[in-house]
Every structure is written in structure tokens, then in C-alpha cells.
Amino acid sequence: xxxxxxxxxxxxxxxxxxxxxxxxxxxxxxxxxxxxxxxxxxxxxxxxxxxxxxxxxxxxxxxxxxxxxxxxxxxxxxxxxxxxxxxxxxxxxxxxxxxxxxxxxxxxxxxxxxxxxxxxxxxxxxxxxxxxxxxxxxxxxxxxxxxxxxxxxxxxxxxxxxxxxxxxxxxxxx
Amino acid sequence: xxxxxxxxxxxxxxxxxxxxxxxxxxxxxxxxxxxxxxxxxxxxxxxxxxxxxxxxxxxxxxxxxxxxxxxxxxxxxxxxxxxxxxxxxxxxxxxxxxxxxxxxxxxxxxxxxxxxxxxxxxxxxxxxxxxxxxxxxxxxxxxxxxxxxxxxxxxxxxxxxxxxxxxxxxxxxxxxxxxxxxxxxxxxxxxxxxxxxxxxxxxxxxxxxxxxxxxxxxxxxxxxxxxxxxxxxxxxxxxxxxxxxxxxxxxxxxxxxxxxxxxxxxxxxxxxxxxxxxxxxxxxxxxxxxxxxxxxxxxxxxxxxxxxxxxxxxxxxxxxxxxxxxxxxxxxxxxxxxxxxxxxxxxxxxxxxxxxxxxxxxxxxxxxxxxxxxxxxxxxxxxxxxxxxxxxxxxxxxxxxxxxxxxxxxxxxxxxxxxxxxxxxxxxxxxxxxxxxxxxxxxxxxxxxxxx
Numbered sequence: 115x116x117x118x119x120x121x122x123x124x125x126x127x128x129x130x131x132x133x134x135x136x137x138x139x140x141x142x143x144x145x146x147x148x149x150x151x152x153x154x155x156x157x158x159x160x161x162x163x164x165x166x167x168x169x170x171x172x173x174x175x176x177x178x179x180x181x182x183x184x185x186x187x188x189x190x191x192x193x194x195x196x197x198x199x200x201x202x203x204x205x206x207x208x209x210x211x212x213x214x215x216x217x218x219x220x221x222x223x224x225x226x227x228x229x230x231x232x233x234x235x236x237x238x239x240x241x242x243x244x245x246x247x248x249x250x251x252x253x254x255x256x257x258x259x260x261x262x263x264x265x266x267x268x269x270x271x272x273x274x275x276x277x278x279x280x281x282x283x284x285x286x287x288x
Numbered sequence: 289x290x291x292x293x294x295x296x297x298x299x300x301x302x303x304x305x306x307x308x309x310x311x312x313x314x315x316x317x318x319x320x321x322x323x324x325x326x327x328x329x330x331x332x333x334x335x336x337x338x339x340x341x342x343x344x345x346x347x348x349x350x351x352x353x354x355x356x357x358x359x360x361x362x363x364x365x366x367x368x369x370x371x372x373x374x375x376x377x378x379x380x381x382x383x384x385x386x387x388x389x390x391x392x393x394x395x396x397x398x399x400x401x402x403x404x405x406x407x408x409x410x411x412x413x414x415x416x417x418x419x420x421x422x423x424x425x426x427x428x429x430x431x432x433x434x435x436x437x438x439x440x441x442x443x444x445x446x447x448x449x450x451x452x453x454x455x456x457x458x459x460x461x462x463x464x465x466x467x468x469x470x471x472x473x474x475x476x477x478x479x480x481x482x483x484x485x486x487x488x489x490x491x492x493x494x495x496x497x498x499x500x501x502x503x504x505x506x507x508x509x510x511x512x513x514x515x516x517x518x519x520x521x522x523x524x525x526x527x528x529x530x531x532x533x534x535x536x537x538x539x540x541x542x543x544x545x546x547x548x549x550x551x552x553x554x555x556x557x558x559x560x561x562x563x564x565x566x567x568x569x570x571x572x573x574x575x576x577x578x579x580x581x582x583x584x585x586x587x588x589x590x591x592x593x594x595x596x597x598x599x600x601x602x603x604x605x606x607x608x609x610x611x612x613x614x615x616x617x618x619x620x621x622x623x624x625x626x627x628x629x630x631x632x633x634x635x636x637x638x639x640x641x642x643x644x645x646x647x648x649x650x651x652x653x654x655x656x657x658x659x660x661x662x663x664x665x666x667x668x669x670x671x672x673x674x675x676x677x678x679x680x681x682x683x684x685x686x687x688x689x690x691x692x693x694x695x696x697x698x699x700x701x702x703x704x705x706x707x708x709x710x711x712x713x714x715x716x717x718x719x720x721x722x723x724x725x726x727x728x729x730x731x732x733x734x735x736x737x738x739x740x
Contacts, residue, residue, distance in 0.1 A: 191575070218529070224702070227686055227733070228512060228656050229328040229557040230291045230614065230621055231534070233577040233598040234568065236554055240575035259531060260554060260572065264510055270703035272682070 137148045164278040170211045172286040179203040179284075184242060186280040189226065191237040193245055203243060204284050205249030212252075218242050221267075223276035228262060235260030242282040335378040336464065339406035339431075340368045341385040344393065349416040349604040353446040356422070363424060363453040367410060369497060370457035370471040373713075375720030376464070380406050392426060396616035397490070398434045406431050410460055414449075422449055425458035428463055446615050449531055450499055451739065457681045468693030471496060475698065476514040476523050477711060479503065480729035483705045491525055491538075497736070498725040504538065507540075513557060513687075515562045516736040522584070523734075524548060524558040524567055537584060549582050549589050557600045559647075560584075561608050561628075568592070568602035568611060581628075587674075594631035603647045604628070604672070605654075612636070612655050612671070623657060625671060633639040636673030643688050647678075651694030654716070659684050666699050668716060679718040684709075689735045698724070698733040 167173045176182050182204070184197035193201065208214065219240030222231040239258035247253045268275035316691075342359035344532045354358055371377040384404045386397070393411045401409050409429040412423045417423050421443050440459050451472055458469030479492040486692035491514050501666040505511050505527070514525035519635045521714025523538045535548040535555045549555060557570040571589075580589040592611070593599040598621075601614040612625050617633065618691055621642035626633040637643040648655050655669045664684045669676035684702040691697070695716055701723075704707040708729025714721045724730070 132541070181461040210627070224684070225660075227621075227660060227664065230598060230616075230644055232554065232556050233572050233600055236577070237598070238576040244575075259533065261510075263490075265510070267487055269706040271355050286706075 115190065138278050146227065151288070152255060155195045157223050162227055168215055172288055175190070175204070175211075175214075175286040178207045179246065182284045183281050184273075185277060186222070186238055186241075186282070188276070191234065191241045197242075198245065201245045202228045202249060205251050208232055208251045209249075212255075214286055215255045215257070216245075216287075217257045217259055217285045219265075219285060220258065221281050221283070222263045223279040224266065225276060226263065230262075232260050232264035235262045238280075241284065242284065246284075332725065335724050336407050337380060337405050338371060338377045338408040338460075339380040339385055339404060340371070340410045340412065341366045342387045343412040343414050344388050344390050345414045345416075345417070346390050349485055351416055351422065351446050353422070353449050356414045356416050359422070359449050360412075363412070363414060363449065363456070364410075366450055366453035366497070367457040367460070370454060373497075373720075373722060374461055374465075374471075375715055376461065380404050382485075386477075393425065395430075396429050398429075398431055401429075401431045408437075408460075408464065410456065412456060416599055421445055422452070424449065424452040424456070426452075426459060430458050441642060450495065450497075454495075454497075467695050469738055470691040470693040470696060472739045473692055474516070474520075474739070475711070475724070475733050476504075476525075477700075477726070477733040477737070478512060478514065478731045479508075479726065480708055480731055481641050490729075491523070491541075492726075494726070501727060513732050515559050516617055517560050518562050519564040520739065521564070522736050524560065524569075526556045526558070535567070537567075548584075549580075550735065554648050555651050558601065559603050561604050562606050563608060568604065570600040570602070578624075579611070579630075590630075592626065593633070594630075599655065601637045601645050605648045606650050606652045610648075610671075612648050614644050614646060617640075621660065623669075623673070636671070636674070637669065638673065647688055649690050649694040650692060654693070656688035656690060656697050658688065666697060667698075677718070679714050679716070680712075680721065684734055685712070687732055689726040696720075698735055700731040700733060702731070 137152055167177060181200055184200050218239045220234050220235030226234060239260055243256045243258050266279040268278040297577050303502050342364045346355035348355050349356040368379045372379050386400055388411055391515060393413050395407055401513055402735040405620045408550040409431050413425045424442045427439045438459055442455050444452045454472035457471045462469045470614050473496045475492055475496055476493045476536050479490045480487055482488045488507040489511050490507045491504040491511050510528040512526045514523050516523055522540055524535055526533060533554045535558045536545050537548050546565050551571060554572045555569050560567055566581050566583055568579060570577050570579055576596055577600055577604045578591055579593045579599050580591050582589040595617045595692045597615060597617045599613060599615045602611045604611055609627055609628055610625055612623060614621050615624050621644050622635055623634050623637035624633050643657050643658050645658045646655050646661055655671055656668050659667050664686045665678045666680045667676055667678040668683045668687050683704050685699050686697055689698045696713055698711060698713050700709045701712050707729040711723060711724040711726055711730040711733050
């Protein structure tokens with residue numbers, strides 16, 4: 115098992131999540147955040163240890179579920195059969211690892227306005243969350259967050275890039 | 289940190305006795321001193337030629353803002369840039385401008401200004417006061433009619449000399465166009481830097497001409513959609529602090545901030561009521577987004593919409609009685625108007641594509657919006673939905689914000705691919721599109737009220 119076997123999206127999401135961990139107090143946004151919780155010294159703990167995958171880790175989740183990401187049609191939050199199959203696999207892992215809490219990120223492509231996309235991303239994250247809950251994952255273990263169109267993984271302004279950006283990502287903590 | 293600027297109008301008009309013309313000339317002078325020729329409503333086809341020579345000083349004195357003679361040169365240039373950028377004026381090239389002596393400030397050499405083709409003339413002076421402040425005089429003349437049109441004096445702290453220049457430009461603009469003033473104002477926006485998939489965003493404020501720029505947040509958290517309070521004292525914006533996207537209230541004088549409402553759900557899309565006492569915002573709960581309003585001072589949010597779907601982008605009418613917003617309840621994003629209590633919701637947009645980010649003009653006569661369909665374009669329509677027309681045509685133009693005079697609109701333009709967005713302004717006729725200078729990329733502009 116090498117890093118190369120992880121989907122590209124998972125690596126990008128990992129980097130993005132580390133940056134987003136600004137654990138300041140609520141009324142003092144100017145403070146610098148402490149190091150991300152659970153990170154080791156080099157900040158690169160992705161669940162691999164001595165060449166093996168740590169059970170319950172993000173790498174374990176991605177390997178077992180196949181992917182942490184499901185994709186959506188334009189301006190839609192409907193889950194197609196492929197997405198449901200992915201979420202079924204994610205749900206099996208989450209049920210088997212009941213101690214793990216996850217954040218489900220909703221994302222959009224750039225073709226919606228900023229505020230509308232915040233709402234649309236929230237819809238997509240909730241689509242995934244509600245599906246996982248229906249498959250037995252306790253809703254209290256799942257937090258949703260919408261990034262609208264503010265955190266694309268593909269930078270182009272073309273249909274292929276947009277398709278990659280319309281997504282919900284189930285993020286297991288590092 | 290509201291700058292203090294005391295304004296005292298000088299004698300608005302010289303005595304009619306100054307008239308040295310025949311009755312016939314006086315009649316034509318009357319015509320020429322009205323609003324400038326050129327089609328103000330339909331466009332800016334014929335900018336008026338105006339000369340703004342350097343402002344002299346009665347005594348060149350060093351001040352914390354520089355020598356008064358140097359300030360006088362810069363004041364003239366700030367006025368010139370404001371007037372040019374409005375699209376209504378074509379300033380005479382500076383190398384054609386004559387040096388003005390102090391006595392000439394109140395007694396212009398009309399034939400000389402006529403020779404360089406100036407229809408109007410702005411003169412003034414900069415004087416260091418005994419009270420540690422600057423006095424800047426501003427005089428507007430009609431060169432053809434050889435008459436004084438208006439005058440004003442501004443006493444300002446040294447640091448505020450640019451404000452006096454903007455006020456002078458505002459006086460000229462308002463007197464000659466009949467439109468309301470807007471140069472002496474600020475913009476709050478999102479400063480953007482870095483690649484699209486790892487972008488740093490900071491709230492920043494600046495004068496409308498780009499001067500006096502400063503950052504309000506440090507870029508640690510994603511920040512979006514700042515809005516200037518109509519009283520100029522605070523802003524509201526959205527921050528992802530602690531990975532909890534919420535609306536924050538930021539007091540500009542103290543720099544203190546707090547969440548607008550305590551919520552376990554995402555709150556976003558804030559906008560002030562015209563009296564700055566309420567904020568209308570959106571909250572997303574389990575995939576359903578509705579519009580709420582809450583007193584800025586705190587208290588329980590009141591829910592204004594209650595339909596399945598995405599209701600967001602609320603913006604008050606200037607009298608506070610109504611709110612325009614966007615909703616996809618019909619299947620696509622469209623504009624709706626409701627009473628401020630949420631009653632009587634009705635759709636007003638019916639054109640092709642979808643409509644988003646409405647902002648009601650401070651004049652009340654128009655609503656600006658983003659039209660989505662292919663790309664994004666900025667448009668305006670009347671509050672009943674009639675008379676819609678597009679003002680811009682680019683890949684992505686988004687999020688219009690009105691100038692205090694309801695005549696000019698700011699928005700942001702995003703290029704295809706990985707480029708940074710920029711702020712632009714456009715006249716309500718669709719002409720005079722212009723990029724605003726910012727240190728880095730920029731989005732989500734919100735125009736302040738006219739400084740007091």
C-alpha cells in the first residue's frame with residue numbers, strides 16, 4: 115500500500131482539512147490556530163503505520179469504502195445508484211467503526227452564485243448524511259459543512275472540472 | 289474610527305450683482321449652469337470638459353500629510369480621478385493647466401480657461417489652520433457663462449485630506465449632473481489570494497478610489513459576503529472560524545466582533561435593514577434554507593420564509609417596508625418580493641435563465657441582480673419586475689452592490705480557470721465599466737453609505 119493508491123481527491127481533502135482546523139475561541143477570530151488535533155509532528159499522519167493501515171483511520175475508510183466522495187448532477191442533490199452504492203460501503207465501515215465521527219462536506223461547481231452554492235452544498239452534504247443515517251449510522255456522529263464553490267478540487271472552467279467539483283466528501287478525522 | 293470632518297458651506301452664491309452681462313447673456317448663462325448636457329438618463333455620450341488646476345496655498349507649510357503646496361497638487365488629482373471615473377467628465381490634460389494664484393481662486397481667468405477648452409473649472413486652495421487642521425476651499429465655475437456655480441470649504445484632520453478632495457468632487461458632480469454624491473465613501477470586500485483550491489480570503493476595507501486600504505481579518509478562516517451597515521459603523525460577514533460557517537457582527541470603531549446569532553446551523557447571506565437595526569440572513573437546516581431577521585442588538589431570530597427549497601439573498605427596500613430575495617421554490621432561482629414581516633411573497637423575475645443576489649437600490653427605483661444562464665451578468669429591473677436589462681457581459685459577473693446615490697454599481701468579475709476575481713464598477717446605464725484597483729484579488733464588494 116502506497117500513497118499513490120489513494121484517490122487524488124482524498125489527498126487534497128486531507129490537506130484542505132488540516133488548513134481548516136482553526137480551533138480558536140469563538141469570539142476571537144484573529145488568533146492563530148493551534149496544531150490540528152490528532153496530527154503528529156510532521157502533520158502527515160494519514161492512517162498508515164509501518165507500512166500498514168491503522169483500523170479506524172482515514173486510509174482504512176477510503177480503502178474499505180472505495181472512495182470518500184460521491185458526485186452530483188448540475189444544481190442537484192439527488193444521489194444516483196453509483197453514489198448510493200458508495201454510501202452503502204461507507205455506511206458499512208461507519209457502522210463497523212462506531213467510535214469514529216465524520217464531517218460531510220458539500221461542494222459545488224463554479225456555475226452558481228456564491229450564496230446559493232452555500233445552500234446547495236449544504237443540501238448535498240445532507241443528502242449524503244441522511245442516506246448514511248438511513249443505513250444505520252447514528253446522525254449524531256455526522257456533522258455537515260458546506261463550502262459552496264469556495265474549495266474546488268479541479269481548477270478548470272470546463273464540464274469535466276465542474277463534474278469533479280459537484281461532490282460530497284465524507285471526511286474521517288486524521 | 290469614523291473620521292471627523294466638519295463641513296461649512298461658504299456663501300453658496302455670489303450676489304447676482306456680479307453679473308456683468310447683458311440680459312441676453314444672463315439668459316444663456318442660466319442655461320449653461322443647469323445639469324450638464326449629454327444624456328444623463330440614457331448614457332454618458334458627451335462628457336463635459338472640466339479643468340482642475342493644482343490648488344494653491346497661501347503659505348507653503350509642512351504638515352504631517354506633507355507640504356500644503358504638495359497637498360494642493362494631490363487634491364486636484366484626486367478630484368480629477370473621481371470626476372473622470374464617473375464618466376460624466378473629460379478633465380483637461382494636466383500639462384495644459386495653468387498655475388492658479390490665491391487671488392485667482394475666487395476670481396478666475398475665464399478667457400484663459402476657455403482657451404484650453406474647459407466648460408467648467410474647479411479651483412480651490414489648501415491652508416494650514418492654526419488649530420492643527422487643514423482648510424480646503426473648493427470653487428466651481430462655469431467658464432462659458434463666466435459665473436460661479438457653487439463653493440464649499442472643508443476643515444479636516446491632516447490624515448483626512450483625501451476626504452476633502454472627494455467632498456469637493458462630490459459637490460461638483462452633484463451640482464453638474466443632478467445626481468447624488470458618492471465619491472466620499474468606502475468599500476468592504478473579500479481580498480483573495482492564492483490558487484483556487486487553497487485560496488486565502490480576508491475582509492478588507494478601502495476608500496472607493498482604493499486609498500486607505502486595510503485588512504480586517506488575517507486569512508486564517510474563509511470569510512465571505514461582508515456588508516457595510518447603512519450607518520457606516522459596523523459590518524456583518526460570514527466566517528468559517530472553527531469550521532462553523534456563521535454570520536459575524538464586526539464593530540468598526542472597536543474592532544470587536546461576535547456571532548450575529550447563536551446557531552447550530554450555517555448562517556449566511558446577511559444584509560442590514562436601512563436603519564442598521566436589523567439584519568436579514570439565511571440559515572440552512574437539514575437541506576432547507578430560509579430567511580430570518582434578527583435585531584443587531586441580539587434577540588430571537590424571526591423566520592420570514594417557510595417553503596421547501598433555498599430562500600436566500602434577502603435585501604431591504606430603502607424604506608424598510610419590503611425585502612427582495614431569491615428562491616428556487618419554482619424549480620430555478622428567481623427573485624421574489626415580500627413585506628418585511630414575510631407576508632405577501634410574490635415572484636417578480638420571469639426572464640430567461642435564473643436570477644440571484646438581488647440588491648435594492650438606495651433610491652428604491654431599481655433592483656440589481658446577477659442573471660445566471662451560461663455565464664453570470666449584472667442586470668437591473670424595477671421592483672415590480674418590469675424593465676429588466678443587463679449591464680455587463682463577461683464570463684462571471686456576480687453580486688452587485690449599489691453606490692449611495694443609486695447611480696453606480698460595484699460587482700466582482702471572475703475569469704475562467706484559476707485566475708483571481710476583481711472588483712468592477714458600472715454605471716446604471718451599462719456604460720463606464722471600470723476595474724477597481726485592489727492589492728490582490730477581490731470579490732463580494734459592499735458599498736458604504738456616504739461618509740458623514
